[in-house]
Amino acid sequence: MTTAPVFHARGLAKTYTMGEVQVHALRNVDLDLYAGEFVVILGPSGSGKSTLLNILGGLDAPTAGTVEFRDHVLTDADDRALTQYRREHVGFVFQFYNLIPALTAFENVALVTALATEKHGKATADPAQVLRLVGLGERMDNFPAQLSGGEQQRVAIARAVAKRPDVLLCDEPTGALDVGTGKLVLQALKTANREFGTLTVVITHNVAVAAMADRVLKLRDGQIVSDEAVAAPVDPEALAW
Incomplete structure (x- = not known):
């Protein structure tokens, strides 16, 4: 791939001190991620997956090393700049949904687009269009409950x-879901990735999810132990969980 990476990370390390014990969550990680990729990061609990994701998202800082986002060095940014980076450039999907209970599905999405347009002048997607895209065209007026x-x-x-x-x-976007429901969620992520060309990074401990990716990274003990392209990604519905 000849285009410039969205993320360019070199020598990433993260060490937590717990009393007299040091825990090395990441160790000398080098990584380039590109626009439009659907990347799955695999690894057992404690392998450094969430730490890496949090650093890429500007939620945490490495102990050593650098991360560039489109030629902007995130690891040199102050809190205000990181807040702006997250608001303008990053979407997060966590294991727990964090929806506003008093708002309908449509209103939960529309609130975000309204804020993005008002505060940053961004060209956002139509909330109804995106809800239809993820298979919720008939559920827009329902509340989270x-x-x-x-x-x-x-x-x-x-x-x-x-x-x-x-x-x-x-x-871990499917961590709290059963197999059938998890496949629907992964299908929604894949559809959104194809429709908008957004670099999508999914961390999981579920090896089966790797089959739907364009690229699979495996972490163990804070290090990338393999980085492989997937020749023929499968549809999420066909995943053998």
Whole structure:
């Protein structure tokens, strides 16, 4: 791939001090991620997946090393600049949905697009269009309490992608869901990735999810132990969980 990476990371390390014990969450990680990729990062609990995602998202800082986002050095940015970076460029999808209970599915998404347009002048997606894209065209007027877990997660995905971020970072987005519902959520992520061309990074411990990716990174003990392209990504519905 000849285009410049969205993320260019070199020598990333993260060490936590717990009393007299030092925990090395990341160790000398080098990484380039590109626009339009659907990347799955695999690894067991404690391998450094969430730490890496949080650093890319500007939620945490490395102990050593640098991260560049489109030639801007995130690791030199102050809190104000990182807040602006997250608002303008990053969409987050977590294991728990964090929807506003008093707002409908449509209103949860529309709130984000309105704020993005008002504060940053961004060209956002139509909330109704994005909800239809993730299979919720008939559920727009329902409140979160009236939706299943999978439907709430798909609203969260719609909310994240509707502001047209450069990057979508997903932390175990199917971790609280059953297999069938998890596949629907992954299908929504894949559809949004194809529709908007957003770099999408999904961290998971579920090896089966790797089959739907364009590229798979494996972490172990804070290090990338493999980085492989997937020749023929499968449809999420065909994943063998």
